[in-house]
Amino acid sequence: MDTMVAKGKLFWALLVPLMLVACATPVPSAQIGNYDRERLLSGEALPASIRAGISRPSDDVLGLSAEMIRFVGQATANSKTESDKIKALLHALFRSDEMVFVLDATATYTAAQTFEQGRANCLSFAGMMVAMLRHLGVRAEFNEVDVPETWDMQSPKTMVLYKHVNVMIHTRTGRKQIVDFDMAGYDNSYRQRIISDQQATAQYYNNRAMAYMFDENLSDAFSYLVKAIMLDPQGSYLWANLGSLYRHARSRDAAELSYHAALNEDRGNLVAISNLARLYESGGQAEMARELNRKAAYFRSRNPYFRYRQGMDAFMNQNFENAMSHTKTAIRIYPKEHRFHFLLGAIYQKVGKPKKAEASMLRAVELSADANQRGTYRSKMSRLLSSR
Secondary structure (H helix, E strand, O other): OOEEEEEEOOOOOOOOOOOOOOOOOOOOOOOOOHHHHHHHHHOOOOOHHHHOOOOOOOOOOOOOOHHHHHHHHHHOOOOOOHHHHHHHHHHHHHOOOOOOOEEOOOOOOOHHHHHHHOEEOHHHHHHHHHHHHHHOOOEEEEEEEEOOOOEEEEEOOEEEEEEEEEEEEEOOOOOEEEEOOOOOOOOOOOEEEEEOHHHHHHHHHHHHHHHHHHOOOHHHHHHHHHHHHHHOOOOHHHHHHHHHHHHHOOOHHHHHHHHHHHHHHOOOOHHHHHHHHHHHHHOOOHHHHHHHHHHHHHHHHOOHHHHHHHHHHHHHOOOHHHHHHHHHHHHHHOOOOHHHHHHHHHHHHHOOOHHHHHHHHHHHHHHOOOHHHHHHHHHHHHHHHHOO
């Protein structure tokens, strides 16, 4: 029973939403009303053994512990201005010997647990940072970043798609500052948006739900996922994950309804489309499965990072015609990504078009906001163009 789910994690090169264009044909999807949604969230379709363990979780996701308050106070004791307080806190967290945080993709914790454990994924670290900064009176918000999609094999039958979240600080002087667990990997050329505390907290409950599901604890998985949906009822990925949970519990009809609920919120949700196709394949509904797989391929082909990856694969295999086609398509969909332009420059260099190669590489340098990245591009450009 192959399943795909969406989850939040700190891991560079993560998720970019599927690009939808105006002429895209809608994925066939039944309209799911409030009555059906309430039934899905009630769990009545689950086996009695799972229903018996359903609870109402209320984790204190952004609460500060006494130890956190002490740490923040000590770190900023000599700071008078808002800017000084921010710098002092970040220095204490990132550069002092007292605090060492370990990257752990599975560590979805509350703010207090993150501080205590010293382990975090991007969501957990962002939650801790938001809580601490707000304690100082600093305006801090959750910032979701559309980074390239990465799938991870959670088990032989489950693939996980990851999101990335960091923190946006708005100072009183009007300046904006990003705080990311992996600042060296952060690139402001990626599309990003502020999300509400409720949406970020929904991601927390979703991650915990998925961890419970992977551990075969479907009662707690359902409890946490319902809490996530109540916080963010328009979160398409949450309804898709609910479908995966119902499918795992062998409640086929409820799984189908959940996937349709996900598609009602986002007709290009690849997780929902692909899982619904698998559901239909397993149920002998071959024609419906084929239609959904065709739609999945359509939306995937309009994901610029998917096309970029195809272009990179073709380039490595020295199929430069294919590489150029995929890379130009990626640029046409999203022209602001410097990686696309640099790859196109490398392709032009390989096919003997040095002027176009240099122009594309220079465009990559212009688009990159990171000084180190620009230096790397210039160095690579010098090597590649001198080798012709």
